[in-house]
Amino acid sequence: MQPESVRLFGKLGVRRYLVLGLDPGVASCGFSLIDLHNHEILEMGSRLFDSPVVPKTQQSKAAVRRGFRSTRRNLDRTQNRLKHCLRLLKEQGLVPVDATPEFFHTAKGDQPPIRLRVAGLDRLLTDREWAIVLYSLCKRRGYIPHGEGGEGDVDSASEDGKVLKAISQNKKLLAESGARTVGEWLATQPRSRNRSGEYDKCVTHAQLTDEVRALFSAQRSFGSTSATEDLEDAYLEVFDWEKPRDAFDRRSYELVGNCVYFPGEKRAARCTLTSELVSAYGALGNVTIQFPDGTTRPLTAEERDTFIDTLFSPSALKGNKECKVKFSDIRRRLDLDARTSFKGISSDDEKNREVYRPQGWRTLRKTLGSEGTALLTRFLADRDLADATMEAVAYSSSLPVLSSRLEELELTDDEVALVERLPYSSRALNGYGSRSKKALDLLLGAFEEPEVLTLTDAETATGLDELRKHGSAGIERSTKLMPYAAWIALTGRTNNNPVVLRAMAQMRKVVNAVCGEWGVPNEIHVELARKLALPKKAKDSIARANRQNEKDNERIRKQISELTGRDHDRIKNSLVAKWRLWEEQGNCDIYTGERIDALRLVNDDTYTQVDHILPFSRTGDNSRHNKVLVLAHSNQLKRERSPFEWMTSEEAGAPDWNSFVASVQENRRISSRKRGFLLERDLMSKEGDFQSRNLTDTAYMAREVCTYLSDCLAFPNDGRKAHVVPTKGAASAWLRRSWGLNFGMAGEKDRSDDRHHATDACVIAACSPSLVIQTAKLSEHHYTLNEQGRDEALLGSMPWPSFADDVRQMREKVIPTRFVPRVGSGELFEQTIYSYVGTDDKGRALICAKGGNPKPASNAVISDDEKSAIKVGGMICLRLWHDVDARKGRGQWYADPIYYADLPALRNGTYVPRIAKQKFGRKVWQAIPEAALSQKPLLIYLGDVITVNSIAGRFVGYDIGKADWKVADPLSGEKISFPTVGMLDSLTVPRVVREDCLGHCWRNI
DSSP: OOOHHHHHBOTTSSBOOEEEEEEEOSSEEEEEEEETTTTEEEEEEEEEOOOSBOTTTOOBHHHHHHHHHHHHHHHHHHHHHHHHHHHHHHHTTSSOTTOOGGGGSOOTTOOOHHHHHHHTTTSOOOHHHHHHHHHHHHHOOOBOOOSOOSGGGSOTTSHHHHHHHHHHHHHHHHHHHTOSSHHHHHHTSSOSSOOTTOOTTOOBHHHHHHHHHHHHHHHHHTTOSSOOHHHHHHHHHHHHOOOOOHHHHHHHHHTOOBOSSOTTSBEEETTSHHHHHHHHHHHHHTOEEEOTTSOEEEOOHHHHHHHHHHHTOSSOBTTBTTOOOBHHHHHHHHTOOTTOEETTBOHHHHTTOBSOOOHHHHHHHHHHGGGGHHHHHHHHHOHHHHHHHHHHHHHOSSHHHHHHHHTTSSOOHHHHHHHTTSOTTSGGGOOEEEEEHHHHHHHHHHHTSTTOOSHHHHHHHHTHHHHHHTTTTTSOOBSSOOOHHHHHHHHTOOOOOHHHHHHHHHHHHHHHHHHHHHOSOSEEEEEOOHHHHOOOOOSSOHHHHHHHHHHHHHHHHHHHHHHHOOOGGGSOHHHHHHHHHHHHTTSBOTTTOOBOOHHHHHHOTTTEEEEESSOHHHHOOOSGGGEEEEEHHHHHHHOSSOHHHHHTSOOTTOOOHHHHHHHHHHOTTSOHHHHHHHTOSOHHHHHHHHHIIIIIHHHHHHHHHHHHHHHHBOOOOSSOSOSEEEEOHHHHHHHHHHTTOOOSGGGOOOTTSTTHHHHHHHHHHHOOHHHHHHHHHHHTTTTTSOHHHHHHHTTTOSSSTTHHHHHHHHHTTOOOEEOOOSSOOOOSEEEEEEEEEEEOTTSOEEEEOTTOOOEEESSEEEOTTSSEEEEEOOEEEEEEEEETTTTTTTOEEEEEEEEGGGHHHHHHTOOOOBOOOTTSOGGGOOBOOHHHHTSOOEEEETTOEEEETTEEEEEEEEETTTTEEEEEOTTTOOBOOOOOGGGOOSSSOEEEEOOOTTOGGGGGO
């Protein structure tokens, strides 16, 4: 902690005004504390940590573990089902009492089970054949739906979507084939089972149940005494058994957070009628009609109620089957002239853009059809019953659970049967909002008053706005942030994303360290990357992608330089981006197929334009997958439409859609995601999903972080309304470039240097709200304003004249610190199973992959039958034992690497510490002498900073073959020359440096 005088007053002798800039991400947190009044940078650094994601796929490790756990459970359930089936077959005398699963393996001359399933329809099967059929059917019992809905109710790209699509197609093929059962149809196919990643052989459990019944009936007709009705009932009981879902649904509901207004109340399901009515009223209240003279007005209460009646009609309307309310419908209903517009809505969007989509009510109406009109009419008259019904639907993940919850409601048997038809596990009927039933009732009651038009009006009328503002009043603000998990619990929020939880925990440590050193700052500026909000499903690691981009950019700059004779470093990034797209598209306009001349491309800025395939205004997607290079006139003709909407509009000059599809499919350079964007046929129904994915998530996380900081920190009472300010990434990126704070090639950010997080944080701290507005205005003209003009416009915007120079000087002193976890879990073994050949003369297992040559492995576990081997997985730490008496009193250190696979032996006390020996198998290593074991070992975890004499490095692993540690430079991450473990003695002593968040530890190293 700094002395009081230093904390309060700076080098200019005036009272400090501290601004903390934070750049949190999935694996880092850049930070910078600046003093605006005294023109000082007080703290600057990068805090690094391992994100809980798989490096290659960027998939959450928790999701991977869940996948493995789910697979294990499915395998266990299958084995359990087969065990009960075998017991049943023994009881019926179909198989010997000592029969094992090997009894059902087909021998030479036996027909495969799929053929026996067909034969069983036409002839009497032997007992063994009949047993093989029943046992085989029990192995794979088909797709069992759990309320996902039909093919149109789920994402076609998801696994469920692919399965349902295949099932739908197979039902048609089965009907066309004339086959009596799915088994008979599958027997005619080249393969009867799906391979990995295939779905074309998917059938339903109901279809297989019908086949079982058909086989039993056929065998009884042939006089079989082993196909009795009692056996059929007993077999189907085993065949149909599923684990009850009651406990799962109860645990899931316990994770639902509390109301933002009433912390003691659970949040209501989004699909409830009251929740959707409140959302609809809010959406209609935001509609603003703008007249030619500039005046505006909202919808009147009468107009709004008319559209509410349309949205929540109990039956389909003539000419409007889905009861949609689009902006064009409002225009037509209110008879607005062509010059009148809707604020924030372009004329092109009016035709397709809906004001609000009541997904739950729409699903009810669509699924129940005309049979459900009476029930929906009853729901409109009794909202409490409607809400309770939809709460039961949202709660349930299986039909038995749903049925049991519906029994508690005042519904007739026919009404229950209708509700049970709903796709209760579909996305439309799942999820919870932020308000409780109690709060929603209050808001809806307020909306029924004609003077209440907007959600803000409704909150004010009910007093809920005060409850929302002071909902965190129970949190005692402090000079330190409470744990994020504790804040979540106090405020009724929910967040189970492990990536976000770890990132927030590390950000908290940084903030608390700064507050402990300098006190709570006057302002905190936060920039949230979308990766923090959505840490899933990136196809390549970010680092690898960035390295490849740098190589490509360098190559393109060289090509343009050779073509034009321009200086390599003066080639603009925008031109590089255009050239990349030009190459990808085969040197032509992607829409029209017209050739794009290379010289005109690089010399004439107006010749071509970068276009968003799916309009940015409708999707919010600004990724490279949504960008193409087109001739300027093509872009002007396409306007704010998707390629499909433009090319099927029958307008003059619109390209032929079929020819376009063919050219896109032939271009193998285009990524699959971009190809999907180019060939998208139904943007209208999906644009809401695009917007929520690309726009809403970042804003949500920014609000979440800002609320967390605002709720917990006791900021100075300086009259500011908001002490925590979110900043936009585009603003800080422009400022960084304009101020010359990019340190990579050709003025680009050097992402390979982790100090760029600290530099970003400095810019974020300096990025005041007025600067954000200024850059936003520049952004509106970014197509016409070149980089020089932008830089000139931002000239003089630094918080003090020498700010950029000060950042450069401070950057030279920054060494990123790393969070090193000292507890946790990891893979016990690698996933690849090798063939075990034997052991070499040094005690190493000789293993080989399929078709490979045997190779020695120093750390592998052999199977009991000595046929296979598996390598030991992740390392926990390295233990160094000091033997002071070794080497005639000079002392010696022994390396003892510890792996996750060693944990069971460590816990039960059977682990024997051994001295690692180069090129020898671990099992033959000598035990560590008792003299060394009498002292505690030095524990070195992966990522720890270690020092030997005056040399410091980061421990990054242990080479078990060479019996030596691997040490890297803390700044660059590159391997450095470091004393080996064998060189250590009583004078050359290794030490572990515990890094603090702010990096002050490096001042003494």
